[in-house]
Amino acid sequence: MQNIRKISDSTIRRLSLYYRALSNSEKDGYFTVSSQDLAKKERLTPAQVRKDLSFFGSFGTRGLGYPVKELKEKIGSILGLNRSWNVALIGVGNLGSALASYKEFQKQGFHIKLLFDNDPKKIGSSIDGIPILDIKQIGTQLKQNKIDLVIMTLPGHTAQGVAEEVVRAGVKAILNFAPVSLKVPEDVFLRNENMAIELEYLSFCLKNRNNPGKHA
Amino acid sequence: MQNIRKISDSTIRRLSLYYRALSNSEKDGYFTVSSQDLAKKERLTPAQVRKDLSFFGSFGTRGLGYPVKELKEKIGSILGLNRSWNVALIGVGNLGSALASYKEFQKQGFHIKLLFDNDPKKIGSSIDGIPILDIKQIGTQLKQNKIDLVIMTLPGHTAQGVAEEVVRAGVKAILNFAPVSLKVPEDVFLRNENMAIELEYLSFCLKNRNNPGKHA
DNA sequence: TATATATTGTGAAAAATATCACATATGCAA
DNA sequence: TTGCATATGTGATATTTTTCACAATATATA
Numbered sequence: 001m002q003n004i005r006k007i008s009d010s011t012i013r014r015l016s017l018y019y020r021a022l023s024n025s026e027k028d029g030y031f032t033v034s035s036q037d038l039a040k041k042e043r044l045t046p047a048q049v050r051k052d053l054s055f056f057g058s059f060g061t062r063g064l065g066y067p068v069k070e071l072k073e074k075i076g077s078i079l080g081l082n083r084s085w086n087v088a089l090i091g092v093g094n095l096g097s098a099l100a101s102y103k104e105f106q107k108q109g110f111h112i113k114l115l116f117d118n119d120p121k122k123i124g125s126s127i128d129g130i131p132i133l134d135i136k137q138i139g140t141q142l143k144q145n146k147i148d149l150v151i152m153t154l155p156g157h158t159a160q161g162v163a164e165e166v167v168r169a170g171v172k173a174i175l176n177f178a179p180v181s182l183k184v185p186e187d188v189f190l191r192n193e194n195m196a197i198e199l200e201y202l203s204f205c206l207k208n209r210n211n212p213g214k215h216a
Numbered sequence: 217m218q219n220i221r222k223i224s225d226s227t228i229r230r231l232s233l234y235y236r237a238l239s240n241s242e243k244d245g246y247f248t249v250s251s252q253d254l255a256k257k258e259r260l261t262p263a264q265v266r267k268d269l270s271f272f273g274s275f276g277t278r279g280l281g282y283p284v285k286e287l288k289e290k291i292g293s294i295l296g297l298n299r300s301w302n303v304a305l306i307g308v309g310n311l312g313s314a315l316a317s318y319k320e321f322q323k324q325g326f327h328i329k330l331l332f333d334n335d336p337k338k339i340g341s342s343i344d345g346i347p348i349l350d351i352k353q354i355g356t357q358l359k360q361n362k363i364d365l366v367i368m369t370l371p372g373h374t375a376q377g378v379a380e381e382v383v384r385a386g387v388k389a390i391l392n393f394a395p396v397s398l399k400v401p402e403d404v405f406l407r408n409e410n411m412a413i414e415l416e417y418l419s420f421c422l423k424n425r426n427n428p429g430k431h432a
Numbered sequence: 433t434a435t436a437t438a439t440t441g442t443g444a445a446a447a448a449t450a451t452c453a454c455a456t457a458t459g460c461a462a
Numbered sequence: 463t464t465g466c467a468t469a470t471g472t473g474a475t476a477t478t479t480t481t482c483a484c485a486a487t488a489t490a491t492a
Contacts, residue, residue, distance in 0.1 A: 008449070012420050016413040020395060024372075034469060041397055045468090047270055047451055054471055062470040063458035079416045080423035094317055098310035099411075104395060110415055136253040156240075172425070179236060179320065179423040181258055189421040193317075197232040198407040199326055200295045202365055202389040204228050205405040207296035209388065224479070251438065263481055270441055278440040279488035317449090 011052045015075050017042045019048070024074035034065035081108050088114040088147045089163055091154030092122055092132055094179060099153060100127045113145050135162070142169035149173040156180040227268045231291050233258045235264070238288035250281035297324050304330040304363045306378055307370030308338055308348055311393060315367060316343045329361050351378070359386035365389040393402040 024028075025033050035046040035053075042049075051123045053059055056078055060066040076082050087110050089100055099105070100112055117123060118135040125132055133141055144151070150166050152159060152174060159178035166174060173189045176182055184190050237257045241249050251262040251269075258265075267280075269275055272294055276282040282354055294299050303326050305316055315321070316328055333339060334351040349357055358366070366382050368375060368390060375394035382390060391404045392398055400406050 009417075010449075012417055013413055015420075016410065016416045017397075019416070020410075021397070022398065036469080043397065047453095048449095048471090050471065051450075058471060060470050061458065062456065063468050064309070066471065078420070080419035083418065083423075085419060085422070095311075095315035098314040101310055102411075104412060105415065108412065108416070109419075148422060149415075152257060170319075173422050175414055175418060179446070181233075181237070189418050191418055192234065193411060193414050194236075195409060196236070196320060196324065197319075197393055198230050198409050199321065199365075200232045200235070200297065200324070201225075201228055202405050202407055203296035203301060203325075204294070205256065206301070206364060206389050207299075226479075252439085261481070263483095264479095266439090266441065266478075270455065274441060276440050278486065279438050350477060 007055050011055060012079075014042070014044065014048070014052050017044075017077055018052070019072060019075045019081070021077065022068055022075065025068050026072060031070050032065040033071075035060070054200070079177065084109045084111055085148045086146055087112045087149045087151060088116065088142060088145070089151040089153060089165070090116040090135065090138070091152060091178075092117040092119075092127070093153060096151075096153035097127055099151060100130060110149070112151075113147065114141055116141075138162070138165050139169050142166065142171055147171055151175045151177070153177045155162050223271050227271060230258070230260065230264070230268050230294055234268070235288060235291045235295065235297070238284055238291065241284050242288060242386075246284050246429075248281040249284050249287070251276070251311055253281070260310070264420045277405070292422055300327055301364045302362055303365045303367060304332065304358060305367040305369060306332040306351065307368060307394075308333040308343070308353070309369060312367075312369035315369060316346060318326045326365070328367075329363065330357055332357075354378070354381050355385050358382065358387055363406075365391065367391045367393070369393045 012216050018038055021038055022033065025037075035049040038049045039046045040045075050060075053071075057074075059071050059074055067105065073082070087105070088173055089096055089112055092100065092115050096115070096117075105112065111132055115127060115130050115132040115137060116135045117132055122132050123134045140173045147169075148171070150173070152166075154162060156179045159176065159180050160182055163174060163176070163182045163184060167184055167188055172186065172187065173180070174191075176190060177195075179194070179196070181192065182190060234254055237254055238249065241253075251265040254260075254265045255262045266276075272288075275290055277288050289298070303321070305312055305328055308331050312333075316331055321328065328346055328417065331343060331346050331348045332351045332354060333348055338348050339350045363385075363386070366387050366389070368378065368382075370378060372395045375392065375396050376398055379390060379392070379400060381396045382402055383400055386411070388403065390398070390400065390407070392406060392408045393411075395410070395412070397408065398406060
């Protein structure tokens with residue numbers, strides 16, 4: 001157990017993997033799971049799993065493993081999934097609407113309360129009961145609805161300007177899907193979801209599949 | 217310059233970032249860019265940028281920087297974006313349709329040729345001219361259309377079975393959006409796109425924002 | 433031509449991350 | 463109760479990744 005600030009990005013990201021694996025194990029009716037099991041599911045090593053967990057406490061029983069339900073809840077609480085977050089989504093295009101109606105987020109406590117767009121045809125309508133508001137109202141609406149986190153699914157060239165409005169409204173966490181890197185103040189947490197990266201990674205792998213040698 | 221097999225995941229992923237940043241710089245009319253510029257755009261260090269690039273050659277000019285267009289093309293060629301890949305997408309739900317009509321992939325050489333679903337209402341129709349086929353035809357269609365890469369956007373419980381069919385059809389690269397970890401043979405490249413991870417990461421950050429101390 | 437300034441490319445050093453290996457603790461069977 | 467099998471938790475070690483620091487090389491200017 002150590003200072004929480006010193007826990008690495010990678011460990012936190014793996015906690016998400018463990019959480020998902022445990023949810024599945026729970027559904028499948030398992031009561032305990034070993035570091036070995038978890039490792040195999042997520043293509044990691046057992047030592048890695050144990051080390052990651054040990055940063056936050058000791059949740060297992062020697063000789064037995066980890067209690068599935070309990071560990072899942074513990075990790076959920078570490079990640080802050082045991083509470084609810086107010087989320088707004090900006091940019092109701094194809095991807096935006098898809099995310100707005102994605103039920104998994106809801107289940108994990110991410111409640112999408114507001115949608116924003118600049119298209120008059122969309123403004124005033126709703127998706128799964130979530131109203132689509134005028135993007136001009138971002139400032140007041142984000143504050144009024146105590147939004148904790150904003151998901152941005154809008155075109156690259158508009159993203160930076162909107163991000164600045166979001167920051168001005170006091171939001172401290174942004175998940176960005178727009179294909180640009182945003183500049184935000186230090187106290188705002190920003191993560192970029194770049195779907196091209198994984199695709200390009202696969203392209204790289206395919207290209208170099210039969211090439212164990214040097215690269216020009 | 218070193219053996220290409222030894223280049224780290226992180227470096228490859230950063231190449232994607234550089235590629236995107238360079239595309240933007242090119243659009244903005246820049247002819248050269250320094251490692252410092254690139255670093256600032258992507259929140260990295262200049263040394264990191266130079267080191268990453270140095271694994272593949274030396275593309276810059278001392279005292280000047282890197283030629284934007286040339287470096288972009290060079291990185292594109294390293295990532296395999298200078299050629300075209302045949303892509304199929306399985307699972308035409310909300311996310312699937314959003315990705316099917318996402319033009320950026322097309323631009324980078326990822327040509328979505330086929331869509332698959334098991335819903336009779338969808339089979340036979342098309343999205344942006346891409347036909348939606350019966351998921352039962354995966355085996356023959358993937359081979360016939362020489363599909364290089366498959367994007368899976370289907371429910372978790374069906375994913376593993378479908379992945380196995382995809383592998384049997386000889387596809388060597390899978391981008392998985394289903395919320396499970398798939399088991400595939402060693403010679404198949406698999407990447408998981410897990411949108412919950414980034415959201416959960418932000419949740420963790422928000423939760424521990426004012427907590428520099430120990431964690432229970 | 434000489435001098436000042438900018439910026440790369442890269443070994444070496446530092447820092448971060450992952451793995452090892454084993455003492456420790458548990459369950460079960462005889 | 464003893465012995466065996468299993469599996470955690472964690473310091474120590476190994477590996478990987480990042481950063482440093484500087485020689486090398488370019489441009490600009492006088």
